[in-house]
Amino acid sequence: MSTADWSPRTRAITAGRPAGPDAPMNVPIAPASALGLGYAREHGTExxxxxxxxxxxLEGGTAVAYASGMAAISAVFDLLPAGAEVAVPGYSYVGTRDLLDYAERTGRLRGRRIGPTDTAGWVAAAAEADLLLLESPTNPTLDxxxxxxxxxAARAxxxxxxxxxxxxxxxxRQPLALGxxxxxxxxxxxxGGHSDLLLGLVVSGDEELAGALREARTRAGATPGVLETWLALRGLRTLPVRLAAASETAALLAERLAAHPAVWNVRHPPGTMIAFELADAAAADACCAALSLIQxxxxxxxxxxxxxxxxxxxxDSHVPAGMLRFSVGLEDPEDLWRDLESALDEVDGARNTGSVARS
Incomplete structure (x- = not known):
């Protein structure tokens, strides 16, 4: 059976694994700063x-690892010439928008913000912008x-x-396959999956572009730590089962949240993330404070x-004041719901009695 016929679940466990009858089961940690006459930042490590x-x-391209997600975004921006225009969603990761804001203030880049679901606006922007940075789905509103x-449109x-x-x-999702x-x-x-490392990635469908990304990493010294990389690879091995279990729980909780009287506008694209709204900022803050299991x-x-x-x-002050972003983990679904329901009932009861002030 060819490895090309294996499912993504199988490849997440086997890809990058040492080969051969006497090879170790796991990739070794290679804590080397220099490799012969060169530095690891230039040549990488095993x-x-x-x-x-x-x-x-898994993504169908060539991946380049960085010290953090922000380092990865910075590397992408560094590929652009001075004065280039970058379009980002109005609701998107705060780090991306902060980086673009800084590039605008210093005259390095020009920025454009477009509503995530305004597809016509994005198609129109493709005629003028040099780079269109999308999210799938957006953070934190899950659009x-x-x-x-x-x-x-961008290709044209x-x-x-x-x-x-x-x-x-x-x-x-495999965005390279979507263009x-x-x-x-x-x-x-x-x-990574265990909240114990910082690491970023850029994946390219073009080898020349991947080479430019490696050069950007070397110049900036934005190289990943070897232990972090090893931990992330170990985390990847369990991603299929973690993602499936957490997504199943998220679907159950999203359905129950939608039925709770204190909650509206529940957003749950497939996956582990949920966004939902309460009456206002005070209600949302009170809900977070009342949780005991969910961090x-x-x-x-x-x-x-x-x-x-x-x-x-x-x-993120432009995000709806009462919106909560909920990352669903691997705890028992019923325990999570009891924690949520208790907090929401407390908030709902306080609001009905007028003891929670509106913001």
Whole structure:
């Protein structure tokens, strides 16, 4: 049986694994700063190579690992000439928007913000922008984006399309197959899966572009730590089962949240993330404070469930005030629901008695 016939679930476990009858079961950690007369930052290590090979196989391209997701985004921006225009969703990862804001303030790049679901606006922007950075779905509002339509328009005008695939993961979507030029990942999140590392990835369908990304990594010194890379590869091995279990739980919780009287506008694209709204900021903050199992934390994509009101952060103040972003982990679904229901009932009861002030 050819390895090309294996399913993504199988390849997530086997890709990058040492070959041969006497090879180790796992890729070794290679803590080497120099390789002969060269530095590891220039040539990579066998640990990096195995991880990049595995992600590349799943995304259908060539992967380049970075020290963090932000380093990966920075590398993509560094490929652009001075004065280039970058379009990003109005609701999108705060780090991406912060980086673009800085590039605008310093005169390095020009920015454009477009509503995530405004596909006509994105298609029109493809005629003027140099780079269109999409998310699948958006962070934190979980809006869907039409990657294929935007990519088709971009090809007609020579624009480059980049898709942040962190929430969907390579098992949920392969943007290169939909026409994207590059795929971004914060491997800190679902790929690593245990909230214990920082790592980023860019995947390219073009070898020349992948080479430019490696050069950008070397120049900036944005190389990944060998232990972090090894941990991320180990996390990738369990991604299929983690993603399936957490997604199943998320679907159950989203259905129950939609039926709760304190909740509306529940958004749950396939996957592990849920966004839902309460009456206002005070209600959302009270809900987070009342949780005992679900962690009130900004991290996401780990085995532990977490929740956060993103509008509490200044850079995300335009997000609906009562919206909560919920990352579903691997705890027992009924335990998670009891925690959620108790917190929501407490908030709903307080609001009905007038003890929670509106913001």
């Amino acid at each position: 640990t990096w190579a195995a991880f990049e090979d595995a992600i590349g196989q 869907p984006m039409d990657i294929a339509a935007v990519a088709e 005008h020579g624009a480059r399309v980049v898709v942040d695939n962190t929430f969907a993961t390579p098992l949920g 994207a030029d590059l795929v971004l990942h914060s491997a800190t999140k679902l790929i 009130h934390a900004t991290s996401l994509g780990g085995v532990d469930s977490s929740m956060e009101r993103r509008a509490a952060r200044p850079a």
